[in-house]
Amino acid sequence: MQITSPSFKDNARQAMADADLQRALGNVEKGFINKRAKAVAKLPEFEDLRDSARDIKNHTLAHLDLYLEHYEKKVTEAGGKVHWAADAEEARKIILDICKSVDAKRITKGKSMISEEIALNAALEASGHEVSETDLGEYIIQLRGEHPSHIIAPAIHVNKDQVEADFRRVHDKLPPERNLEAPESLLAEARGILREKFLSADVGITGANFLVAETGSSIIVTNEGNGDLTQILPRVHIVTASLEKIVPTLEDVSQILRVLARSATGQEFSVYTTLSTGPKRAEDPDGPEEYHVVLLDNGRSSMIGTEFQDMLRCIRCGACMNHCPVYHSIGGHAYGWVYPGPMGSVLTPSLIGVDKGGQLPNASTFCGRCESVCPMRIPLPKMMRHWREREFERHLSPATTRWGLSAWAYAAKRPKLYKMITRLGAMALNLASRNKGALRWWPLAGGWTKYRDLPAPQGKTFQQMWAEQKKAARS
Amino acid sequence: MSSRETILATIRRSLHASPGDRTRAASVASRLADAPAGVIPARGQLPDDKRIKLFAKMLEDVSATVERLADAGDLPERLADFLKSHNLPPQIVCGEDELLAGLPWKKAKTLDVKTGRADGTETAGLSHAFGGVAETGTLMLLSGPANPTTVNFLPDTHVVVIRAEDIGSDYESVFARLREAYGKGNMPRTVNLITGASRSADIEQTLLLGAHGPRRLHVMIVG
Amino acid sequence: MTKRPRVSRTKTQEDTEAESGFKPGDSVALFVTCLVDLFRPSVGFAAAKLIEGRGGEVIVPQAQTCCGQPAFNSGDRDTARDIAKQVIAAFERYDHVVVPSGSCGGMISKHYSELLADDPQWAPRADALAAKTHELVSFLFDVTGMTECGETFEGSVTYHDSCSGLRELGVKRQPRRLLESAGVNIVEMKDSEVCCGFGGTFCVKYPDISNTMVGKKTANIAATGAGTLLAGDLGCLMNMAGKLRREGVDIEVRHVAEILAGMTDEPPIAGSHENHEGDL
Numbered sequence: 011m012q013i014t015s016p017s018f019k020d021n022a023r024q025a026m027a028d029a030d031l032q033r034a035l036g037n038v039e040k041g042f043i044n045k046r047a048k049a050v051a052k053l054p055e056f057e058d059l060r061d062s063a064r065d066i067k068n069h070t071l072a073h074l075d076l077y078l079e080h081y082e083k084k085v086t087e088a089g090g091k092v093h094w095a096a097d098a099e100e101a102r103k104i105i106l107d108i109c110k111s112v113d114a115k116r117i118t119k120g121k122s123m124i125s126e127e128i129a130l131n132a133a134l135e136a137s138g139h140e141v142s143e144t145d146l147g148e149y150i151i152q153l154r155g156e157h158p159s160h161i162i163a164p165a166i167h168v169n170k171d172q173v174e175a176d177f178r179r180v181h182d183k184l185p186p187e188r189n190l191e192a193p194e195s196l197l198a199e200a201r202g203i204l205r206e207k208f209l210s211a212d213v214g215i216t217g218a219n220f221l222v223a224e225t226g227s228s229i230i231v232t233n234e235g236n237g238d239l240t241q242i243l244p245r246v247h248i249v250t251a252s253l254e255k256i257v258p259t260l261e262d263v264s265q266i267l268r269v270l271a272r273s274a275t276g277q278e279f280s281v282y283t284t285l286s287t288g289p290k291r292a293e294d295p296d297g298p299e300e301y302h303v304v305l306l307d308n309g310r311s312s313m314i315g316t317e318f319q320d321m322l323r324c325i326r327c328g329a330c331m332n333h334c335p336v337y338h339s340i341g342g343h344a345y346g347w348v349y350p351g352p353m354g355s356v357l358t359p360s361l362i363g364v365d366k367g368g369q370l371p372n373a374s375t376f377c378g379r380c381e382s383v384c385p386m387r388i389p390l391p392k393m394m395r396h397w398r399e400r401e402f403e404r405h406l407s408p409a410t411t412r413w414g415l416s417a418w419a420y421a422a423k424r425p426k427l428y429k430m431i432t433r434l435g436a437m438a439l440n441l442a443s444r445n446k447g448a449l450r451w452w453p454l455a456g457g458w459t460k461y462r463d464l465p466a467p468q469g470k471t472f473q474q475m476w477a478e479q480k481k482a483a484r485s
Numbered sequence: 486m487s488s489r490e491t492i493l494a495t496i497r498r499s500l501h502a503s504p505g506d507r508t509r510a511a512s513v514a515s516r517l518a519d520a521p522a523g524v525i526p527a528r529g530q531l532p533d534d535k536r537i538k539l540f541a542k543m544l545e546d547v548s549a550t551v552e553r554l555a556d557a558g559d560l561p562e563r564l565a566d567f568l569k570s571h572n573l574p575p576q577i578v579c580g581e582d583e584l585l586a587g588l589p590w591k592k593a594k595t596l597d598v599k600t601g602r603a604d605g606t607e608t609a610g611l612s613h614a615f616g617g618v619a620e621t622g623t624l625m626l627l628s629g630p631a632n633p634t635t636v637n638f639l640p641d642t643h644v645v646v647i648r649a650e651d652i653g654s655d656y657e658s659v660f661a662r663l664r665e666a667y668g669k670g671n672m673p674r675t676v677n678l679i680t681g682a683s684r685s686a687d688i689e690q691t692l693l694l695g696a697h698g699p700r701r702l703h704v705m706i707v708g
Numbered sequence: 709m710t711k712r713p714r715v716s717r718t719k720t721q722e723d724t725e726a727e728s729g730f731k732p733g734d735s736v737a738l739f740v741t742c743l744v745d746l747f748r749p750s751v752g753f754a755a756a757k758l759i760e761g762r763g764g765e766v767i768v769p770q771a772q773t774c775c776g777q778p779a780f781n782s783g784d785r786d787t788a789r790d791i792a793k794q795v796i797a798a799f800e801r802y803d804h805v806v807v808p809s810g811s812c813g814g815m816i817s818k819h820y821s822e823l824l825a826d827d828p829q830w831a832p833r834a835d836a837l838a839a840k841t842h843e844l845v846s847f848l849f850d851v852t853g854m855t856e857c858g859e860t861f862e863g864s865v866t867y868h869d870s871c872s873g874l875r876e877l878g879v880k881r882q883p884r885r886l887l888e889s890a891g892v893n894i895v896e897m898k899d900s901e902v903c904c905g906f907g908g909t910f911c912v913k914y915p916d917i918s919n920t921m922v923g924k925k926t927a928n929i930a931a932t933g934a935g936t937l938l939a940g941d942l943g944c945l946m947n948m949a950g951k952l953r954r955e956g957v958d959i960e961v962r963h964v965a966e967i968l969a970g971m972t973d974e975p976p977i978a979g980s981h982e983n984h985e986g987d988l
Contacts, residue, residue, distance in 0.1 A: 023916050034689070041690030055526045062523040069516070075496045076513040084670060094489035146696060147687035163687060170689050193688045201697060208697075209605050224517050225672045235638050235683040235698025242634045242675065253492065258513070259520040260664075264656040268526070275686070278543065279621040282698065283678035290674050294628055295580070295602040296635045297674045307492045315499035335903045339920040373914050375907025375921075376781060377871035392822075398783030411782065411913070419779055419787040423794065428773040432746050447980035448953050457912035461919035462950030465747060465978035472740050472749035476756075476768050 011129050011157055013362055015346030018369035022340040031341050034167050041163065042332035045276025046383065053272065063266045064387045067323035070257055071314060077223040077256050078305070084226025088288025090301035098128035101306050105130060105215070105248055106137050108302055112246050114139055114212040118204075120230060120237030121145040122217025123161055123326060124250040124306055126348045127361070130215070142207045144236035146200055153180050159342030159350065162274050162328040167341050170196070204236070214240035214298070218251035219325065220266070221303070224259040227285040228303060231270060233277075238284055247286065247298040252306045254322040266325060269385035274327040309361050317396045321356050323386040330380035330390060336373055345370055352380035352390040359397050368406055371397035433474055436467040443467075522657050529620035529654035536619045537706060540652045543622025547681030548694060549702040553649075557584065557707045561593035564644060567703060568596075568609060573642060578603050579611035582631040584646065602633040603640055610636035610699075611644045615666075616659035617652035621680055624704065625659050628675035637677055643699040645679070649708035730804065730852045732763025737802035739795070739841075741812045742774040743942040744963075748977065751942060754969035755808045755844050761969075762852040764804070771798035775812040780819060781908055792820045793830060796837050804851070805841040808965055809941045810873020811908075813843035818876050843873055844965055845940055849882035856889045859970035864893040866934035867964070868925070868948065869901045870941035883940060883964050890967065895932040899924075906947035922951045930957050936976075938964045949978035 014021055025031055050056045070077055082092040095101035101124075109117065117139050119125065131152070134141045143152040147165035151158060153176045158164030165173075174190045177199055190196055216237050218228040228249045230237040241247045257263045271277040290297030313319055331337040331351025342350030347367070349357050355374060359367035371394035380390045401407045421428045443449050443466030451459045458464055470478075486494070496502075502509055531539060541551040552567075554560060568575055576597040579585050590598055603610055612632045616625040624645050628634045637643060653659045656678075667673065683698030694700050736759045740752045756766045776791030795816065799805045807813035817838040824830040848854040865887060873879035884894055905911060905921025912918075925948060929937050937952070937959050939945050949961035960976035 019914070019916070022914070026916060026920050037690040041686060053526060053528070055524050058524045059526075066523070069512075072500065073509055073513045075493045075500070075502065076509060078493065078496075080513065080517065088672070094487070094492055096488040096491055100488060144697065145687070146685045150687065163690070165687055166690070173688055193691050194693055196688055197685060197693045197696060201695070204697065205605065224520065225670055227672055227676075233683070234685045234696035236696065238634070238638050238677070239697055242628075242638070258516045260660040261520045261522050261657055264660065265523040267656070277680075278547075279623055279678070279680040281547070281679065281681045281684060283623075283680075285672060285676040285678075287672040287674060287676075291629070293630050294674055295630055295633045297628060305492075307488070307495075311492050311495035311499060313499075314496055315501070335905070335921050335924075336917055339917050339924075373910070373917065375871070375903050375905065375910045375918075377903035377907070378875040379871070379901075379903070382875050395781060395783065398781065399785055400783070402783030402785075407783065411909075415779060415782055415784055415787070419784070419791075422773045422776070422779075423787075423790055425771045425773050425794075432742070436746050445980060447975055448950065448978040450954075455912070457915035458950070460915055461954065462922065462947065463953040463978055465946045465949050465953075467747045468749055468974060470749065472745040472752040473768070473770070473772075475749050476752070 011126070011348070013347050013366055015358060015362065015367045015370060018344060018346055018373060021344035021346055025340040025344045030169055030172070031167050034169050035338055035341055038166060038332055038338060042276065046273060046329060046332070049272040049276040049278060056269070056272065059265060059268050060385050060387055063269050063385060064323060066257060066262045066265055067386060071254065071319060071322055074253070074256065074314065077258060078253060081221055081223040081226055081256055084223065085288065085303055088226050090226065090288040090303060092303045092305055095304055095306045097308050101128045101250065101304050102130060102133045104304050105250070106133060108246065108248060109134065109137070109139055109213055112212060112300070114246070116140045116207065116211045117142070117213045117215060118207055118211040118240045118244065119143050119148070120214070120216035120232065120240040121148050121164070122215065122250050123348060124217055124252055125215065126158060127308065128250070128306065130250070142204065144204050144208065144240055145232070146197065146234060149200055149204065150176065157343070157348070160328060160331060161326050161349065167343065208239040208243050211244040213246045213248060214244040215248045215250060216241050218249050218255050219270070220263050221251055221256045222260060222263055222285070223256055225287055227287040229263065229283065229285050231267070231280045231283050233281045235282055238282055241284070241286055242297050245298055246300040246302070247289070249286070249303045250306065251303060252308065252310055254310055270325055270327055273329040273383065273385040313360055318356065318360055318393055320388050321360065321393060323388055324353050324357070325386060327385055329383040329385065333379045333383050335377065335379070336375070352394070356390055356393045356397070364397055364400055364404070365406060368397065368401050429471070429473055432471045436469060436471050439467045440469040525655050525657060526620060529618065531619065531654065536654060537649050537652055540617050540619040540622055541706065543619070544681070544704055547622060549622070549681050549704055551704045551706065553706045555708070558589055560588050560646065560705060560707065561590050561596060563705065564611070565593040565596045567644065571642070571701070574608055576607065577609045577611045577644070578607040578636055578640065580630055580632045580636060582613040584613050585611060603635040605639045607640045609642040609644060610640035611646065612636050614645050614647040614651065616662055617647050618656050618659055619652055620655050623656070623678050623680045625663070626677040626679060627673045629673055634675045634677065637679065638698045641695070641699055642701040642703065644703045644705065646705045646707060649706050652706070730762070730764070734764055734803040735767055736764035736804045736806050737767050737769055737799045739772055739775070739799065739805055739807045739812065739816065740768065741807060741809045741942065743946070744808060747946065748942055748963065750971060750974040751808050751963040751965050754963070754965040754971045755806065757969045757971065758844070758848055758965060759806060761858070762848060762854055764852070767802060769798040775815040777812065777815045777908060780815065780823070785823065789823050792823050792834065796820065796830065796833050800833060800837050803840065804847065805837065806844050806847045807841065808844040808963065810843045810870050810877050810879055811941050811943060813841060814872040814876035817841040843877050843879055843940065845883045845886065846877055846879050849886060854886065857886045857968045859890050859968065861890045861892050861967050863936055864895050864934040865936045865938050865967070866895050866897045866929055866932040867900060868897070868904060868937065868939040868944060870939050870944045871903050873940050874901055879940060883938070886968055887964070892967070895934045897928040897932045899928055904944045904947050906943045908943065911947060922947055926951045926955055926957060929959065934959065936960045936962060938962055938967060940964050945977050949976070953978045
């Protein structure tokens with residue numbers, strides 16, 4: 011997909027001017043925040059489970075090569091095949107080759123952010139395959155020609171009326187007089203259309219929430235059941251997963267599953283958690299005949315050992331964006347690539363380069379709400395700061411910022427000079443405010459005064475007044 | 486170099502790990518062998534009867550219906566009653582499961598029991614769960630001729646039978662049973678952990694049941 | 709990469725006391741913060757009065773300028789380090805360091821150690837300073853054991869939980885408990901824990917997003933009908949006060965220390981002398 015992260019500021023402005031989007035973003039709060047809080051409150055061990063989940067991933071990342079090798083061995087033993095893809099292009103090629111080898115016409119897909127990351131749909135369609143997203147949200151945005159704006163609620167930016175209009179436009183063989191007012195009728199219509207696609211698909215492509223080294227299993231976690239129909243009905247099941255999805259054992263994945271749904275949707279457990287291991291067995295009446303796992307690196311192996319390694323603990327629950335006031339203001343598309351919100355602000359520069367994604371880690375107040383809810387205890391603000399450091403070191407930050415910063419730093423490191431400047435500043439601002447308590451404009455403060463008044467100082471600096479008081483007390 | 490080798494080499498370089506490092510290998514081997522348990526919530530650690538009650542309550546919290554049968558022999562009639570009470574046709578599809586096959590189906594004369602996988606034409610499916618998890622009201626179903634996975638997803642109504650003694654406290658205890666049954670490191674093709682009926686909140690975060698899987702989940706606890 | 713053990717839980721009162729028990733006569737260095745110094749000295753005086761009220765000897769080290777956050781958060785670690793060392797050198801000799809801001813307090817007590825972790829000479833000094841540095845209200849309540857503020861304040865108040873104070877330092881119940889002791893009626897706003905959109909340089913780098921955030925905040929504030937908005941961080945207060953004033957919302961905005969110290973003679977933040985009756 012086209013990267014628009016460099017024009018983040020313009021994207022954000024457009025998003026904030028979009029009344030439909032702003033209305034839809036209200037659903038983020040309604041849908042997620044209170045539910046998570048309730049689910050967390052119901053489980054006294056939740057904080058300990060977060061520690062446990064973090065430790066499991068840290069251990070796994072420290073031994074990633076060995077777990078991946080064991081995982082591959084187990085997949086192979088079960089009759090499946092692991093394909094290693096260094097980058098998006100290689101991943102696409104592997105998948106296209108598999109589809110070609112089985113002469114696939116119709117392909118169904120479960121929700122997969124890796125599929126978005128490697129822009130798989132466009133490649134499959136260009137090769138003449140019919141591709142259907144089957145997660146309801148993904149289906150809606152596929153009809154709209156859009157990309158997900160949220161990693162677990164891809165169509166959170168879309169309103170019901172827009173869905174109805176899209177369904178009427180695309181499902182043009184259905185009677186136009188049908189009533190689609192209720193969300194239930196929209197769901198029923200999508201269910202009917204997609205059921206037919208499930209039953210006639212040649213290849214099913216899913217993502218994976220986890221890969222289990224002990225057993226060679228891939229795990230998907232869903233509520234709709236679409237992922238399951240995608241992976242049991244077609245002849246071929248392809249799993250797309252990035253390599254950090256690995257966990258050692260079933261016990262380990264049980265720990266992380268306990269924090270995943272609660273953090274994501276506030277459910278105690280998602281409706282369907284499914285472990286797939288290899289293709290169907292000889293005696294099985296259903297299941298795929300072929301099972302492929304495309305293991306994507308795409309820059310992740312280079313994050314290990316850096317200050318961004320902790321990001322590889324991410325389990326894509328979306329809690330960070332659900333709680334992010336910046337995300338609430340601008341939605342997911344403004345971030346300009348696959349991953350929005352705080353996790354995207356850290357991951358995107360790693361995957362597309364800080365020269366393109368550098369705006370994202372800057373657009374944070376460091377309020378820390380993301381870190382406070384992250385089930386994997388990823389220090390997201392700290393890593394956004396690390397990106398700012400990389401930018402600063404590479405002289406990528408804007409010249410005005412650098413100039414302002416160095417002027418300020420010069421004074422801040424010289425307390426006497428600093429005091430002189432602040433005295434003058436306090437006096438000047440105070441005079442300019444003419445006893446009105448605030449200024450409507452001030453040079454170089456346009457970003458501030460465009461939207462708010464600048465409170466006026468009280469006239470003298472604290473240091474000045476404190477010194478005067480002490481002097482008066484002595485004399 | 487293949488991508489496989491390149492990726493593994495990059496990881497090892499990033500970790501400053503030498504390929505022959507015995508300590509790392511031993512650490513991985515022991516974790517895989519021992520599969521240490523982590524934090525297990527106290528919630529499910531209950532004596533039999535309370536555990537089963539918790540299991541039922543958690544399922545009801547996620548819009549499933551639950552009934553308890555003292556005797557498996559009553560199941561065919563109770564199942565027929567259930568279908569009738571929901572105005573569903575007296576038909577059911579199920580696999581070759583031993584428990585299900587051994588039921589006195591003659592007691593429910595009107596009920597049409599089809600054996601095999603589901604193909605999307607059936608209105609109700611019947612499965613026998615391998616285990617249950619009281620902690621969250623989760624069912625574990627295993628693929629195979631006994632309980633084909635399609636039965637879990639294609640029919641609109643899914644009825645799951647579970648023996649009371651198969652309801653464990655937590656995921657770990659049910660996974661442990663699975664390991665015993667299949668051998669360590671081996672799995673059936675599909676293991677479904679099911680907690681409630683299919684749902685979606687993708688339209689304006691409004692929760693709707695019956696997205697792609699069953700709209701209705703009914704659990705019959707035997708024993 | 710240096711891996712330091714993470715302290716994820718918030719300090720409890722007991723922990724804090726164990727680290728640095730307070731006794732009357734202790735020297736308490738006031739890190740006044742650059743914003744209070746420049747814009748609102750009355751907060752500094754209120755802080756001094758409160759600390760003295762607990763028996764602390766207030767000292768204002770002359771070498772203070774800023775905590776270094778603008779550099780730290782802009783990716784300029786070298787400057788941040790230089791300023792951190794300057795602050796450590798100026799403040800480490802005192803028994804306690806108190807900051808009327810969760811943000812600057814968090815910078816000193818959480819981030820200096822991280823900044824200087826690789827410096828064998830400075831790392832222990834940074835850790836030592838961190839252990840005795842406190843946000844003002846947390847210092848009063850958790851460290852000195854203050855439970856009654858001794859002042860009374862008529863009127864209803866709504867309280868914004870500034871992010872760093874709340875999430876880095878666990879400041880939440882302390883200001884409320886002390887305000888209640890002054891007879892204040894606290895009307896909680898919706899989303900009091902959600903960022904106001906200030907974020908230091910964020911508000912000028914991303915003014916449009918910041919404006920959306922502060923607009924939601926002021927709507928929540930106005931909806932309470934409270935007569936006064938309080939918080940513990942001047943940056944947030946200036947942001948909210950500036951927006952409220954631009955929107956013409958009639959509510960007094962003050963730093964919590966001013967109420968606790970009974971020092972409300974000065975006009976509120978962004979309030980004009982003309983409208984303020986207190987000192988005319």
